Amino acid sequence: MNVEEEILKHALKNAVEHDGKAAPGPVINKVLGKFPELKKDMTSLGRKVAEIVAEVNALPVEEQKKRLLEVWPDALEKKPEKPKEFPELPGDTSNVRLRFAPNPNGPPTIGSARGAYVNWYYARRYNGKFILRFDDTDPKTKPPMPEAYEWYLEDFEWLFGEKPDEVYYLSDMLPKAYEYCEQLIRMGKAYACKCSQEEGRKYRMQGKACPHRNQDPEESLEEWKKMLAGEYDEGEIVIRIKTDLSAKDPAHRDFVGFKITYAPHPRTGTKYHVWPALDFIGAIADKEIRITHIIRGKDLRDSTARQKYIYSYFGWEYPVTLYWGRLKVHGFGKLSTSQIRKGIEEGRYTGWDDPRLPTLRGLRKRGITPEALREWFKSMGFSERDVAADLKILEAINRKQKHLKT
Numbered sequence: 001m002n003v004e005e006e007i008l009k010h011a012l013k014n015a016v017e018h019d020g021k022a023a024p025g026p027v028i029n030k031v032l033g034k035f036p037e038l039k040k041d042m043t044s045l046g047r048k049v050a051e052i053v054a055e056v057n058a059l060p061v062e063e064q065k066k067r068l069l070e071v072w073p074d075a076l077e078k079k080p081e082k083p084k085e086f087p088e089l090p091g092d093t094s095n096v097r098l099r100f101a102p103n104p105n106g107p108p109t110i111g112s113a114r115g116a117y118v119n120w121y122y123a124r125r126y127n128g129k130f131i132l133r134f135d136d137t138d139p140k141t142k143p144p145m146p147e148a149y150e151w152y153l154e155d156f157e158w159l160f161g162e163k164p165d166e167v168y169y170l171s172d173m174l175p176k177a178y179e180y181c182e183q184l185i186r187m188g189k190a191y192a193c194k195c196s197q198e199e200g201r202k203y204r205m206q207g208k209a210c211p212h213r214n215q216d217p218e219e220s221l222e223e224w225k226k227m228l229a230g231e232y233d234e235g236e237i238v239i240r241i242k243t244d245l246s247a248k249d250p251a252h253r254d255f256v257g258f259k260i261t262y263a264p265h266p267r268t269g270t271k272y273h274v275w276p277a278l279d280f281i282g283a284i285a286d287k288e289i290r291i292t293h294i295i296r297g298k299d300l301r302d303s304t305a306r307q308k309y310i311y312s313y314f315g316w317e318y319p320v321t322l323y324w325g326r327l328k329v330h331g332f333g334k335l336s337t338s339q340i341r342k343g344i345e346e347g348r349y350t351g352w353d354d355p356r357l358p359t360l361r362g363l364r365k366r367g368i369t370p371e372a373l374r375e376w377f378k379s380m381g382f383s384e385r386d387v388a389a390d391l392k393i394l395e396a397i398n399r400k401q402k403h404l405k406t
């Protein structure tokens, strides 16, 4: 290949990548990478590049693109990034137990699968346990979808080539959560509060105790029993966990541990109507199933702060906690679970496995292999930094792996 051709290739590529206007500097650098001996005569190289760049820049972008692909067919294909090694887990790693804890209110998506991958990866790396826990204790605002439990099990088996080592359902653990709540009330660390939402917020914003905070534990215990007996309606009473009323973030001040919800649950029906906050029962469950390391989204820092109060009251040691940054996937529109559901109901999607959807079932239908998906997740690395991922890279990895297989 001669020098002019090399200049033209990079001038076209640089132009296409910058709205039709190539800059001579980066083109010169690329050409020197291939022909280092040209450094001896930079003047004539600069002149040649300026000439070709000017010709290229005079073309419409569409024409630039067309010519670029003629001389360099895969110029615009994104190369998969080299997999980054994940950092070591801190703390004692002799008996690692990790859980991934989704609310099954829809099928697994790319975002939840990445979370599961990170946990699964570390469980395997340290020869530990990968646990799937269904955080399904909000029958009112985020009701679980009955089919989704099975979908998580199926899709994760597809993704990892094996079943999770253990599976738990938070909705099975209410009796345990009740036991611990009663203990906290007796210890004076939790109380029954009948303030209206508005009143309660006012006290907490001012960092003041509401009239119920310092009542005799026996009184709270009586109220707790009445709650369980069904003597209260939704919104009339809650159990609050005592924290620090002067905590900087008002969201950490005396948070709700239990509230009343009469909405039926897909697994337990109407058996329970006193429902724990996820931060409460999640903390209890982590202790009960002996989680050693929690890896969760960094949007859950508040949860960690609230859960640590519960752990400290019981004298337990909080698991080592790490966070991942947000994942933004280019290639799909912005789609929430409820938007997808609406789209399916209105017939815009064929179902949860529509290949246009960012669900694992959709990706499978698109022809993506589990190996490619895992490599893609690995290439995103693991840190608290936000990640932008491109579906094109997943597709490139997929093509490469299919090619290797055949």
Ligand SMILES: [Zn+2]
Pocket: 192, 193, 194, 195, 200, 210, 211, 212, 213
């Ligand atoms: Zn109150």
